[in-house]
Amino acid sequence: MQDPHREAELNAALELVFHGYKSLTARPDRILETRGLQRVHHRVLYFVGRNPGLSVGELLAILGVTKQALNAPLRQLQEMRLVDSSPSPADGRARLLRLTPDGIRLERLLTGVQRRHLERIFSKAGSASEAGWRHTMEWFARDPG
Amino acid sequence: MQDPHREAELNAALELVFHGYKSLTARPDRILETRGLQRVHHRVLYFVGRNPGLSVGELLAILGVTKQALNAPLRQLQEMRLVDSSPSPADGRARLLRLTPDGIRLERLLTGVQRRHLERIFSKAGSASEAGWRHTMEWFARDPG
DNA sequence: TTACAAAGTCAATCGCATTGACCTACATTC
DNA sequence: GAATGTAGGTCAATGCGATTGACTTTGTAA
Numbered sequence: 001m002q003d004p005h006r007e008a009e010l011n012a013a014l015e016l017v018f019h020g021y022k023s024l025t026a027r028p029d030r031i032l033e034t035r036g037l038q039r040v041h042h043r044v045l046y047f048v049g050r051n052p053g054l055s056v057g058e059l060l061a062i063l064g065v066t067k068q069a070l071n072a073p074l075r076q077l078q079e080m081r082l083v084d085s086s087p088s089p090a091d092g093r094a095r096l097l098r099l100t101p102d103g104i105r106l107e108r109l110l111t112g113v114q115r116r117h118l119e120r121i122f123s124k125a126g127s128a129s130e131a132g133w134r135h136t137m138e139w140f141a142r143d144p145g
Numbered sequence: 146m147q148d149p150h151r152e153a154e155l156n157a158a159l160e161l162v163f164h165g166y167k168s169l170t171a172r173p174d175r176i177l178e179t180r181g182l183q184r185v186h187h188r189v190l191y192f193v194g195r196n197p198g199l200s201v202g203e204l205l206a207i208l209g210v211t212k213q214a215l216n217a218p219l220r221q222l223q224e225m226r227l228v229d230s231s232p233s234p235a236d237g238r239a240r241l242l243r244l245t246p247d248g249i250r251l252e253r254l255l256t257g258v259q260r261r262h263l264e265r266i267f268s269k270a271g272s273a274s275e276a277g278w279r280h281t282m283e284w285f286a287r288d289p290g
Numbered sequence: 291t292t293a294c295a296a297a298g299t300c301a302a303t304c305g306c307a308t309t310g311a312c313c314t315a316c317a318t319t320c
Numbered sequence: 321g322a323a324t325g326t327a328g329g330t331c332a333a334t335g336c337g338a339t340t341g342a343c344t345t346t347g348t349a350a
Contacts, residue, residue, distance in 0.1 A: 006264075007260065010259075010260040010263050010264060011195070011256070011260070013263050013267075013279065013282070014169070014256070014259055014260070014263065016279070016282040016283065016285065016286070017165055017166060017169055017282070018166065019285055019286060020162055020166075020282055020285045021162060021163065021165075021166040023285050023288065024159070024162055038336070038337080039337090040336095040337070040338095050156070055296080055297095056296075056297060056298090057295095057296060057297080065337090065338070065339090066338080066339065066340080067296090067297070067298075067299095068298090068299080068300095068338085068339075068340085068341095069337070069338050069339075071297090071298065071299070072337090073337090075298090087347095091295090091296080091347080091348070092296095092346075092347050092348080093295065093296040093297070093346060093347045093348070094295095094296060094297080094347095095296080095297070111156070111159070114155075114159055115152065115155040115156070115159070117288065118155050118158050118159065119151075119155060120288060121281060121284040121285060121288060122158075122281065124284045124287075125277070125280050125281040125284050126280075128277060129276075129277035129278075129280040129281045130277070130281060131274075131277060132270070132273060132274035132275070132276060132277020132278050132280075132281070133274075133277055133278045133281040133282070134158065134161070135270050135271075135274040135277075135278075136266060136267065136270040136274045136275060136277070136278035137158070137161040137162070137165055137278070138161065139266040139269045139270050140161065140164055140165045140168050140266060141161070141164060142269075143168065143262065143265060143266060183305070183306080184305095184306090185305090185306070185307095200327080200328090201327070201328060201329090202326090202327060202328080210306090210307070210308090211307080211308065211309080212327090212328070212329075212330095213307085213308075213309085213310095213329090213330080213331095214306070214307055214308075216328090216329065216330070217306095218306090220329090232316095236316080236317075236326095236327080237315075237316050237317080237327095238315065238316045238317070238326065238327040238328070239316095239326095239327060239328080240327080240328070
């Protein structure tokens, strides 16, 4: 990092990443708050919504948290009738998770806000820039850090 | 969001943002941990490093936290001789913050890891994709959410 | 039958933030 | 010069999301 101009460009890029993350979660967080829920509940709703019928253990692996961390929020979502669990026919120990109709509605509301936000940004940036954005972001997944 | 294919693309984009944020902080966090420091300390070092001589109140505004939240980490950084504060000549109430030589070294280590990470990704993606990425990300700053 | 695996729960602790209250030092205004 | 206001610092209580550790129940598999 000899070039001070390049260094400034990379600093700006860093701030763009942090700002992007923050602005994508701000709106859903406000909606969650009105229902007494937090970010973790959205994450659960999102992944259960994308993977209906997944087990608790699979969800833990996706979220990368301990079962103790998941316990309270998941129980709360079940008490609120947003998530439903039933024993697996294949393995009676495993509980398979799915969203209830209310859970589907809330998940669509929360994630919909985020998708519309991204859609708005992509449409302003243009499809060529979107392709470059996507191509760049995909390299993150290939870089262990 | 009628088009299921577009919806899946936007979901993928959402996950890319979250993953990018996580992977950019993972390495610095490991370095911080070896010194008994956390994310908040890096944020302070970064902004003091970019804006030497800024006041505590200005730093609070940039970070968007309360003075109580900043108090402990800032004191710790001063005790570790990474940040230095001195009364403003213009206004004796205000404390102006700057990094010490050790603070500059640690800040360059932490942020350097992140810049090299981004640089690696940009060089793999290519400069056209980088331009599209940047152009897209800049729209986040213009969108109130 | 014995051993292992999936899930759930209780307790203690930590990190990072909040609000509220209060203090000192210094500046500004009247 | 006195009163008021501002910058900063600190203590206490609290919330939330996470951790590790220990233990139980239920069901599967060797």
